[in-house]
């Protein structure tokens with residue numbers, strides 16, 4: 090979140106600069122009447138040579154032809170002299186387009202453009218050191234080298250650019266460092282300095298250098314691994330500084346004294362995640378120009394100071410992940426009442442706020458984001474929250490709030506976009522006819538009380554992309570409109586309710602990526618799934634019919650369908666799911682033998698399957714040990730127990746399934762010896778062969794495994810083994826890989842015919 094906001098500010102400032110530059114130029118030419126000459130031929134050849142060194146796969150510089158280089162894209166010449174004064178080759182966007190970036194070499198032919206005032210190479214991909222010769226373009230006032238994957242040392246030659254006003258070297262995309270920044274002190278005209286993500290970890294005395302720049306308005310040194318923050322700055326030159334960005338450094342010191350509290354003209358201060366501890370300092374109250382204050386993710390302790398009341402310009406306050414550990418009512422009292430109508434963001438999750446929200450209204454008439462999630466708030470949500478009509482995001486999840494929320498709390502919140510109330514004891518009671526004014530994109534009500542009737546107002550939420558109404562006491566039929574209203578939702582979670590109904594006859598029209606319908610009473614067959622679906626859990630329902638012959642979702646990664654009444658054979662279509670990593674179809678009524686994808690190479694790719702966790706337990710499957718498993722080299726967890734598999738254990742288990750940690754074959758009809766090859770699997774921690782017809786002796790190599798627990802023909806041991814939480818059908822999705830023991834090994838061989 091922080092980075093996005095930062096870059097928005099940067100863009101805004103960039104635009105400001107451009108507008109200023111443009112208007113001065115227009116004024117100049119309005120007085121005079123020069124005709125634009127085509128570009129100077131030496132400069133043209135400099136540009137041609139420069140271009141020849143670049144790689145430009147997207148042909149962004151296709152307009153660089155013809156005699157008049159002043160007409161080329163990104164090249165701007167002076168109206169007066171015809172000289173190239175601007176070169177703007179910034180990429181089309183740092184984060185959304187890799188294809189259109191420039192790369193290759195930056196030719197020193199650029200030195201032919203001695204009148205250049207403005208150079209923007211940002212958002213490209215050079216993967217080079219910053220060329221030293223750039224320090225000889227003495228007329229530069231503006232240089233932006235940000236996010237272009239520059240690497241290595243920042244050349245001190247840049248200190249020769251004494252006319253520079255704007256300098257950005259933001260290396261968020263890149264990897265640069267400097268071990269000596271004294272050269273910076275020569276850039277005395279600098280107004281904007283951005284060295285975000287430039288590694289400055291070895292520089293102790295960075296502040297005196299920066300203090301030589303008396304015109305600095307904007308200073309960004311976030312993520313620089315700075316380690317020192319002096320207590321004070323006796324003769325501060327930084328009187329023009331408005332924006333100070335120092336997040337994610339390693340100051341590791343008390344919050345006060347600190348030099349930056351003396352910068353009372355600051356409008357924006359970000360000192361988040363910088364290892365500050367101690368109290369929220371009183372000095373905050375001196376910073377009366379403050380518009381945006383970010384002290385989040387430090388170890389500040391206690392209530393904010395009463396001096397906060399002076400911050401009459403405050404619009405955004407970020408304090409998350411600090412230990413305020415006090416009453417929310419008192420906190421609201423200390424917010425500056427003179428800025429109540431200006432405050433837009435209050436970001437306070439993980440601050441140990443306690444008590445109930447005040448019952449007397451706090452008229453934060455401009456508030457758009459209120460995040461109080463993950464605190465210890467109690468009591469009901471007061472009605473005045475419903476008067477915050479500018480609210481876009483309301484996060485209250487993971488508190489101990491209770492009481493009832495009704496239309497009165499919500500009906501005036503037209504702008505609301507995100508509502509999260511999960512993990513509270515809140516009941517939402519609205520009339521079935523209520524049509525909300527808002528169009529939410531995110532709605533999270535996990536473990537609130539919505540039921541027993543299905544919430545009809547969801548019908549009108551057609552712009553959702555994330556919906557969580559799990560464990561909300563709904564005991565009702567799934568309405569038909571549900572599938573239409575949620576057709577564009579990416580994440581749907583309705584688990585742990587008593588929702589009845591059937592899945593639609595096809596789900597192809599849905600945009601879902603992850604869907605969790607588990608632990609409900611959904612019946613009927615499994616339809617063709619949403620094309621982009623990657624995770625599906627419909628375990629613990631009443632699904633019937635066979636597995637689909639065409640799943641539709643070719644990128645499916647997890648498919649969890651245990652404890653239903655799915656019948657029929659296992660279809661080939663499962664092997665077409667090349668990305669499938671977790672498949673649990675245990676506890677169904679599947680019959681027949683597991684097909685061998687090797688038999689049907691035209692429809693399946695037999696070279697490899699991605700499967701890591703496979704459970705077929707508690708079905709009526711038969712046939713020999715499934716031979717398709719030979720293409721499952723990543724398999725970690727395999728459970729075939731309680732079926733009718735028979736035959737001998739193949740020797741290839743030891744050769745092909747080398748990652749196997751958990752193998753349960755209990756209660757089948759396997760016979761023959763334990764193959765010695767099985768013991769080559771060094772990762773194997775759990776082996777359960779009980780209730781088969783295995784003969785022979787246990788290979789001595791098993792017995793020698795360090796930490797292996799051997800369980801004899803003794804039913805008490807059964808409970809013991811399952812007491813470790815290994816019963817796969819009882820596990821949550823994420824627990825599969827963890828359900829193998831770390832460090833100890835077990836073998837269970839009960840009721841076989843094994844001799845020692």
Ligand SMILES: *[C@@H]1O[C@H](CO)[C@@H](O)[C@H](O)[C@H]1NC(C)=O
Pocket residue numbers: 114115118119159165166167168
């Ligand atoms: C020259 O000045 C005119 C009039 O202000 C303006 O429209 C034009 O864009 C300028 N050309 C360049 C190359 O700056």
Ligand SMILES: *[C@@H]1O[C@H](CO)[C@@H](O)[C@H](O)[C@H]1NC(C)=O
Pocket residue numbers: 122
């Ligand atoms: C100014 O420019 C205009 C348009 O290019 C031209 O017609 C006019 O003669 C010029 N005036 C002078 C004094 O050069």
Ligand SMILES: *[C@@H]1O[C@H](CO)[C@@H](O)[C@H](O)[C@H]1NC(C)=O
Pocket residue numbers: 141142143144192193194
């Ligand atoms: C950049 O320069 C290096 C070394 O001079 C050369 O090997 C490479 O081909 C050049 N790259 C481009 C895109 O011209």
Ligand SMILES: *[C@@H]1O[C@H](CO)[C@@H](O)[C@H](O)[C@H]1NC(C)=O
Pocket residue numbers: 224245246247248249272
């Ligand atoms: C540019 O800066 C470097 C390093 O700071 C210095 O050694 C060099 O003399 C300067 N070059 C010129 C031409 O001023």
Ligand SMILES: *[C@@H]1O[C@H](CO)[C@@H](O)[C@H](O)[C@H]1NC(C)=O
Pocket residue numbers: 277297300301302303324325326
């Ligand atoms: C303030 O900046 C000027 C110009 O760079 C410099 O000469 C002076 O030494 C600076 N003052 C301090 C206290 O660093």
Ligand SMILES: *[C@@H]1O[C@H](CO)[C@@H](O)[C@H](O)[C@H]1NC(C)=O
Pocket residue numbers: 353371372374375396
């Ligand atoms: C800043 O605040 C502190 C403590 O509240 C106070 O002692 C000090 O005089 C203030 N400094 C300025 C410059 O206002």
Ligand SMILES: *[C@@H]1O[C@H](CO)[C@@H](O)[C@H](O)[C@H]1NC(C)=O
Pocket residue numbers: 410411412413439440441
């Ligand atoms: C909240 O308080 C608990 C102890 O009561 C503490 O362990 C935890 O770190 C505090 N949270 C924060 C964000 O400081």
Ligand SMILES: *[C@@H]1O[C@H](CO)[C@@H](O)[C@H](O)[C@H]1NC(C)=O
Pocket residue numbers: 430431432433455
């Ligand atoms: C309220 O916020 C908007 C931006 O959302 C801003 O333009 C407006 O000036 C703010 N109102 C006040 C009184 O600060």
Ligand SMILES: *[C@@H]1O[C@H](CO)[C@@H](O)[C@H](O)[C@H]1NC(C)=O
Pocket residue numbers: 503504526527528551
């Ligand atoms: C919500 O969406 C509906 C349908 O798209 C639209 O008619 C209505 O104006 C939207 N409401 C708001 C507050 O944006």
Ligand SMILES: *[C@@H]1O[C@H](CO)[C@@H](O)[C@H](O)[C@H]1NC(C)=O
Pocket residue numbers: 654656657678680
């Ligand atoms: C399992 O399937 C068989 C037929 O294949 C059927 O007779 C039986 O009733 C099914 N059992 C359940 C629990 O659905």
Ligand SMILES: *[C@@H]1O[C@H](CO)[C@@H](O)[C@H](O)[C@H]1NC(C)=O
Pocket residue numbers: 694695696697
């Ligand atoms: C089969 O899968 C492998 C590895 O995932 C892949 O390289 C190959 O192109 C696939 N072949 C076919 C026919 O899909």
Ligand SMILES: *[C@@H]1O[C@H](CO)[C@@H](O)[C@H](O)[C@H]1NC(C)=O
Pocket residue numbers: 758760761782
């Ligand atoms: C167990 O195996 C033995 C010999 O391999 C065979 O005679 C016997 O019938 C098998 N018992 C069962 C229950 O399959």
